[in-house]
Amino acid sequence: IPIERIRNFSIIAHVDHGKSTLADRLLEFTGAIKENSGQSQILDKLQVEKERGITVKAQSVSLLYNFKGDDYLLNLIDTPGHVDFSSEVCRSLFACQGVILLVDANDGVQAQTVANFFLAFGKDLTIVPVINKIDLKNADPDRVTKQLQFLFDIEPQEVLRISAKLGKGIESVLEAIIERLPCPKVDREAPFRALIFDSWYDKYRGALSLIYVQDGDISVGDEIQSCHTKKVYEIKTVSLLRPQEVAANKLNAGQIGLIGCNMRSSKEAFIGDTIHKSSCIVEALQGFEPPRPMVFAGVYPSDQSQHISLRSAIEKLTLNDSAVSVDVDSSPALGQGWRLGFLGLLHLEVFSQRLQQEYGAEPILTAPSVTYKIKLKPTKQNLKTGEQLIYVNNPALFPDHLLIEEAFEPMVIGTIITPDEYLGPVISLCMERRGIQRSAKNIDNDRVMLQYDLPLCEIIVDFHDTLKTISSGYASFDYEDNGYQSSNLVKLVILLNGVAVEELSNIVHITKAQTVGRKMVLKLRDIIPRQMVQIAVQAVSNGKVLARENIKPYRKDVTAKLYGGDVTRRMKLLAQQAAGKKKMRMVANISLPKETFIDVLKK
Ligand code: GTP
Numbered sequence: 001i002p003i004e005r006i007r008n009f010s011i012i013a014h015v016d017h018g019k020s021t022l023a024d025r026l027l028e029f030t031g032a033i034k035e036n037s038g039q040s041q042i043l044d045k046l047q048v049e050k051e052r053g054i055t056v057k058a059q060s061v062s063l064l065y066n067f068k069g070d071d072y073l074l075n076l077i078d079t080p081g082h083v084d085f086s087s088e089v090c091r092s093l094f095a096c097q098g099v100i101l102l103v104d105a106n107d108g109v110q111a112q113t114v115a116n117f118f119l120a121f122g123k124d125l126t127i128v129p130v131i132n133k134i135d136l137k138n139a140d141p142d143r144v145t146k147q148l149q150f151l152f153d154i155e156p157q158e159v160l161r162i163s164a165k166l167g168k169g170i171e172s173v174l175e176a177i178i179e180r181l182p183c184p185k186v187d188r189e190a191p192f193r194a195l196i197f198d199s200w201y202d203k204y205r206g207a208l209s210l211i212y213v214q215d216g217d218i219s220v221g222d223e224i225q226s227c228h229t230k231k232v233y234e235i236k237t238v239s240l241l242r243p244q245e246v247a248a249n250k251l252n253a254g255q256i257g258l259i260g261c262n263m264r265s266s267k268e269a270f271i272g273d274t275i276h277k278s279s280c281i282v283e284a285l286q287g288f289e290p291p292r293p294m295v296f297a298g299v300y301p302s303d304q305s306q307h308i309s310l311r312s313a314i315e316k317l318t319l320n321d322s323a324v325s326v327d328v329d330s331s332p333a334l335g336q337g338w339r340l341g342f343l344g345l346l347h348l349e350v351f352s353q354r355l356q357q358e359y360g361a362e363p364i365l366t367a368p369s370v371t372y373k374i375k376l377k378p379t380k381q382n383l384k385t386g387e388q389l390i391y392v393n394n395p396a397l398f399p400d401h402l403l404i405e406e407a408f409e410p411m412v413i414g415t416i417i418t419p420d421e422y423l424g425p426v427i428s429l430c431m432e433r434r435g436i437q438r439s440a441k442n443i444d445n446d447r448v449m450l451q452y453d454l455p456l457c458e459i460i461v462d463f464h465d466t467l468k469t470i471s472s473g474y475a476s477f478d479y480e481d482n483g484y485q486s487s488n489l490v491k492l493v494i495l496l497n498g499v500a501v502e503e504l505s506n507i508v509h510i511t512k513a514q515t516v517g518r519k520m521v522l523k524l525r526d527i528i529p530r531q532m533v534q535i536a537v538q539a540v541s542n543g544k545v546l547a548r549e550n551i552k553p554y555r556k557d558v559t560a561k562l563y564g565g566d567v568t569r570r571m572k573l574l575a576q577q578a579a580g581k582k583k584m585r586m587v588a589n590i591s592l593p594k595e596t597f598i599d600v601l602k603k
Pocket of ligand 1: 013133
């Protein structure tokens with residue numbers, strides 16, 4: 001198919017606005033899948049995605065469509081809708097010349113619609129605005145059209161109105177893609193050059209890479225080289241996704257396809273990398289930037305006997321998700337484990353859910369933290385080594401306040417869209433999370449768009465849930481990374497009878513140290529079982545005690561509830577108690593059951 005008859009596009013939408021449904025309809029309409037074949041939401045492959053109804057890994061599909069007598073090749077590139085995966089969205093958009101901006105006729109423009117629009121707009125892509133779900137009783141497409149006009153300067157006559165569910169207006173979408181989108185700007189005569197924009201692991205063939213061919217062509221047997229690693233591979237398979245894999249002889253410039261070349265893990269198939277023929281050197285297509293984890297959590301087996309199986313599960317999952325960073329970690333209470341880094345909170349949740357569902361692992365996850373940047377006070381040592389600036393993502397490793405010259409925390413710009421009746425509580429929530437308002441504007445009669453500068457650490461623990469609760473589910477939220485900002489951070493340490501328990505350390509803003517310290521102490525008082533000795537629980541920061549509670553001594557008599565003299569029963573219970581004690585961690589002669597740590601460390 002000539003370049004002029006190729007269109008590469010993507011659908012971008014807020015969660016649940018109907019992206020997968022529209023993709024299914026496009027597949028049916030072009031005959032890639034049979035209608036009502038029960039293969040609903042064919043692009044959402046993974047079980048987690050099905051359950052949560054979100055798209056995690058970008059998948060793509062090549063469609064053939066006959067329009068006014070000519071065959072067109074339409075490549076639909078499925079992008080993850082959520083902010084956590086915005087680097088994946090960016091990569092996928094590189095292969096597109098246009099996007100379908102899908103908006104729910106009832107919900108209207110939401111936070112992710114705004115974020116996605118500006119991402120596509122910034123890349124100079126053609127935007128086809130489409131209002132979906134016009135069949136809904138409360139659909140108000142006129143109002144959504146006005147929002148699009150007001151926020152994005154979109155002309156009302158450009159806006160399509162469809163119902164993906166009922167299959168209404170699908171043809172108009174295909175027509176708009178062909179007529180409004182330009183064909184890819186590529187060169188078939190130039191030396192081969194392609195961008196890897198997704199990759200996944202196949203048990204039999206190793207890592208497979210989804211590529212967008214910018215220049216030249218590629219066939220089985222060609223030798224390719226990675227710009228990033230400089231490694232050379234022989235192409236073993238070339239195929240198109242329709243949506244099943246169909247072997248192809250060759251991929252030409254402008255096309256999207258899957259290649260296999262015996263890469264052993266997806267860590268070799270770097271998303272964002274440029275590949276070329278090893279015989280001629282080319283310029284990389286994009287500055288290659290490995291994904292940067294933003295949110296970190298400790299992952300431990302619930303029992304050390306599961307250590308090996310958990311390790312193998314983590315290894316298998318990271319084969320398919322090179323955005324997760326893995327470091328070995330250990331804690332006296334929880335044993336050997338890992339510290340994993342994720343692109344965002346949703347990424348973390350999806351990962352842990354997949355660990356459970358796909359590998360049956362039941363790990364303990366600690367509360368998430370972010371990466372702090374710390375400038376240490378100059379010493380002879382660190383001036384010489386140049387290690388005055390350090391990054392810390394584990395609160396236990398946060399240096400003593402006397403050593404710190406300045407601390408910085410990661411910031412984001414958050415966008416919230418809410419009906420104005422919830423404006424008060426939404427603003428209070430942002431202030432409580434140390435947010436500073438950037439702007440507030442009405443996007444129509446009763447909806448407001450707010451932008452806040454927020455510390456990342458304040459939104460990674462139940463910000464989204466709280467926002468949904470206080471707005472009866474109507475407010476939406478999205479954020480983008482906004483670098484580091486100097487901040488008055490302190491390390492909150494928990495002492496039991498004067499001895500610090502590192503696992504329970506926490507980094508907090510100075511204004512919150514008191515409240516958080518108080519809360520932790522009260523919680524610990526309630527969950528630490530009474531012991532033979534009195535226990536003093538203290539929260540301390542910068543050498544000052546912020547809160548203190550005592551736990552009175554007491555011997556827990558597990559046999560107290562038993563009447564009479566059933567000796568065997570009694571012995572059994574005492575034995576159980578003794579076995580339980582083995583799992584304890586001793587701190588200052590106090591034995592703490594593992595559950596205490598789990599309770600405190602979990603969100
Ligand atoms: P993510 O993958 O989470 O981004 O969601 P999505 O945008 O892919 O949404 P999806 O296609 O899963 O649709 C979300 C819900 O909206 C589903 O329950 C669909 O059945 C429903 N839906 C999609 N299109 C329409 C439509 O035209 N009309 C109505 N009434 N419902 C629709």
